[in-house]
Amino acid sequence: MSRWKPDAAGRLIKAAITLFDQQGYDETTVADIAAAADLTKRTFFRYFADKREVLFSGSEELVHLWLEAVAAAPEGADPLAAATAGFDPVAEMFVERHEFARMRARIIDSNPELQERELIKLQNLAGGVKSALIDRGVSSNAAILAAQASVTVFHVAFARWVEQDDPAAFRRLMDESLDELRAVATA
Amino acid sequence: MSRWKPDAAGRLIKAAITLFDQQGYDETTVADIAAAADLTKRTFFRYFADKREVLFSGSEELVHLWLEAVAAAPEGADPLAAATAGFDPVAEMFVERHEFARMRARIIDSNPELQERELIKLQNLAGGVKSALIDRGVSSNAAILAAQASVTVFHVAFARWVEQDDPAAFRRLMDESLDELRAVATA
Numbered sequence: 244m245s246r247w248k249p250d251a252a253g254r255l256i257k258a259a260i261t262l263f264d265q266q267g268y269d270e271t272t273v274a275d276i277a278a279a280a281d282l283t284k285r286t287f288f289r290y291f292a293d294k295r296e297v298l299f300s301g302s303e304e305l306v307h308l309w310l311e312a313v314a315a316a317p318e319g320a321d322p323l324a325a326a327t328a329g330f331d332p333v334a335e336m337f338v339e340r341h342e343f344a345r346m347r348a349r350i351i352d353s354n355p356e357l358q359e360r361e362l363i364k365l366q367n368l369a370g371g372v373k374s375a376l377i378d379r380g381v382s383s384n385a386a387i388l389a390a391q392a393s394v395t396v397f398h399v400a401f402a403r404w405v406e407q408d409d410p411a412a413f414r415r416l417m418d419e420s421l422d423e424l425r426a427v428a429t430a
Numbered sequence: 431m432s433r434w435k436p437d438a439a440g441r442l443i444k445a446a447i448t449l450f451d452q453q454g455y456d457e458t459t460v461a462d463i464a465a466a467a468d469l470t471k472r473t474f475f476r477y478f479a480d481k482r483e484v485l486f487s488g489s490e491e492l493v494h495l496w497l498e499a500v501a502a503a504p505e506g507a508d509p510l511a512a513a514t515a516g517f518d519p520v521a522e523m524f525v526e527r528h529e530f531a532r533m534r535a536r537i538i539d540s541n542p543e544l545q546e547r548e549l550i551k552l553q554n555l556a557g558g559v560k561s562a563l564i565d566r567g568v569s570s571n572a573a574i575l576a577a578q579a580s581v582t583v584f585h586v587a588f589a590r591w592v593e594q595d596d597p598a599a600f601r602r603l604m605d606e607s608l609d610e611l612r613a614v615a616t617a
Contacts (some may be wrong), residue, residue: 385610395575420571427508428616
């Protein structure tokens with residue numbers, strides 16, 4: 244029925260984020276999102292399982308980039324250096340998405356169910372980093388601790404990044420948070 | 431209809447854990463649990479919102495003990511020392527619950543929904559520790575990082591504790607995990 248529309252997924256994400264932000268997450272339906280993107284509900288469900296998944300559609304890419312970087316870290320890298328090797332590609336991935344990330348953060352902060360989903364995604368990321376570290380020969384205990392530390396640092400830096408205006412600041416904020424973690428752990 | 435039965439909550443917890451472990455969490459109903467404890471469903475719902483909450487009934491006490499200890503930590507304690515001040519009372523709380531904790535860990539490990547609930551409880555704990563640190567005058571960033579580190583160390587030590595046979599080992603395992611975290615962060 245409808246002609247081919249380029250970047251349907253991108254348009255659905257933009258429409259969803261805008262509607263969630265303007266009229267509220269709970270108040271927005273898949274039908275609203277599809278209509279705002281000038282697409283059908285059927286097209287929506289070709290890309291996303293439900294409206295919630297629109298907010299987490301970048302997480303697979305994030306995990307993929309991060310784990311690839313852990314695997315590719317220099318052979319002699321210590322566990323935390325290897326775990327945080329994901330910071331470079333992840334900061335690069337996000338630099339174009341600052342406005343999206345800010346709106347998304349507001350939406351998630353306003354909804355406990357979305358906050359829970361966010362936490363679970365972060366814990367899945369930590370689990371992936373842990374496995375990638377174990378694959379590098381890191382002991383299970385050090386792998387869990389380094390993975391969790393790296394994800395916490397990422398999370399803290401992310402929260403700061405969406406609160407300020409410079410899209411390019413993410414990488415620096417990660418370094419600052421990492422330094423703070425080191426300071427906390429060695430006090 | 432039924433005469434008063436002492437420690438109804440304790441009996442319901444024991445019955446639930448045993449049934450979850452023997453016949454599976456999904457396969458066990460509230461009616462099964464109540465019957466095994468020789469109590470009514472109505473009594474069950476006086477103590478627990480649903481069968482899942484039986485597994486998390488200790489978490490309020492855990493959070494309470496932990497946050498109280500953070501607030502009571504010596505004035506000069508650094509953020510991580512204050513955050514981990516909860517280890518003493520928490521280890522003491524758990525020493526009598528080793529067998530329960532082991533069965534509970536098996537049940538949770540077998541069910542993704544329960545694993546998610548466990549993660550969220552841990553993150554709520556970390557949020558509480560963070561707030562308690564901020565109340566002590568710790569900066570928001572250091573508070574988040576120290577709180578998350580303390581909860582990760584607790585979580586790692588807990589997983590080791592349920593895998594070995596000595597109920598009294600928990601406190602020592604917490605110290606070992608904390609040392610490992612320091613080593614990871616300063617490598």
